[in-house]
Amino acid sequence: MYRSAVVVALVAGSALPGGAGRPVAAPATYAAAATDTVSVERGRALFAQECAICHTPTRNSTIGPDLTFVARRRSYASLRRHLATAVPGHLRPREVAVLTAYLARLSERKP
Numbered sequence: 001m002y003r004s005a006v007v008v009a010l011v012a013g014s015a016l017p018g019g020a021g022r023p024v025a026a027p028a029t030y031a032a033a034a035t036d037t038v039s040v041e042r043g044r045a046l047f048a049q050e051c052a053i054c055h056t057p058t059r060n061s062t063i064g065p066d067l068t069f070v071a072r073r074r075s076y077a078s079l080r081r082h083l084a085t086a087v088p089g090h091l092r093p094r095e096v097a098v099l100t101a102y103l104a105r106l107s108e109r110k111p
Contacts, residue, residue, distance in 0.1 A: 029076055030100075033097075039097060039098045039101035040105045042098040042101075043101045043103070067103055068106055069109075070106075070107060071106070076100070076104075080096055083099055
């Protein structure tokens, strides 16, 4: 699948001020993941580029399941495992970390 240079730069950290070379460590909980604003923003960009075509975060998904409140339905470990294996070879560990952060923040919204 085609990966745009913008998404790769965001995930790698070079496109955000102060983000160059900063490793994306996987936090241990949804609460910790949702507070990492840099990872949340990188996850939002990656989600928009790679996931939103099937999984809209607006409760209007027509292809894949709605992921707005996925962090309320799955454990942290379960979601990370699913993201890492749902599409084999598609998501790198760093991408799983930022997507988990974004989905954790998204799940904090009121239903």
